[in-house]
Amino acid sequence: GAVVSQHPSWVICKSGTSVKIECRSLDFQATTMFWYRQFPKQSLMLMATSNEGSKATYEQGVEKDKFLINHASLTLSTLTVTSAHPEDSSFYICSARGFLGYEQYFGPGTRLTVT
Amino acid sequence: GENVEQHPSTLSVQEGDSAVIKCTYSDSASNYFPWYKQELGKGPQLIIDIRSNVGEKKDQRIAVTLNKTAKHFSLHITETQPEDSAVYFCAATTSGGSYIPTFGRGTSLIVHP
Numbered sequence: 001g002a003v004v005s006q007h008p009s010w011v012i013c014k015s016g017t018s019v020k021i022e023c024r025s026l027d028f029q030a031t032t033m034f035w036y037r038q039f040p041k042q043s044l045m046l047m048a049t050s051n052e053g054s055k056a057t058y059e060q061g062v063e064k065d066k067f068l069i070n071h072a073s074l075t076l077s078t079l080t081v082t083s084a085h086p087e088d089s090s091f092y093i094c095s096a097r098g099f100l101g102y103e104q105y106f107g108p109g110t111r112l113t114v115t
Numbered sequence: 116g117e118n119v120e121q122h123p124s125t126l127s128v129q130e131g132d133s134a135v136i137k138c139t140y141s142d143s144a145s146n147y148f149p150w151y152k153q154e155l156g157k158g159p160q161l162i163i164d165i166r167s168n169v170g171e172k173k174d175q176r177i178a179v180t181l182n183k184t185a186k187h188f189s190l191h192i193t194e195t196q197p198e199d200s201a202v203y204f205c206a207a208t209t210s211g212g213s214y215i216p217t218f219g220r221g222t223s224l225i226v227h228p
Contacts, residue, residue: 102147106158
């Protein structure tokens, strides 16, 4: 149980284009989903927290107009990187938490490369 | 806010040895402490967790201990195997608010066969 999927697993896009990453909780309902960014050999950097049906709460320094987050249902959240630039290249990971408990389950991550 | 320190940053052991990773936290209100294992190119996987009302928890070869007074918790892996090689992250979660965990910087565990 507690499986979280992400799609795509990797994506290459050209500078200036937008990319959408999907995060799904497959066997539980996620009241809260989190989006992280991870640079090589570094820890997880929280970008934003989203609750189903509510606007996402962004961490300080994260541009909400650039990283659009939509938590449309209890099993789906999306992250759209708008007007991507090479500096947006990174490993993006989502996680989900259910109604009960503190447990947070992570997706497999999406490798974004902007050329 | 919460601050989590994790040591060591790198740990190299021989297969069959034990490995210990330690974390300290600053916020006495933190009450949930998960440990994650992250293999290269993959997302973190929850391997064990402990709540503040428990001092120790064990699951086969892995165990976690918590000392609330000293505000530190540790991950213990016994009889290490090459497949245990990965980066391990500790985290501390504070009750109230959105229960957002604060992560340590990670420990790269290398198990030599």
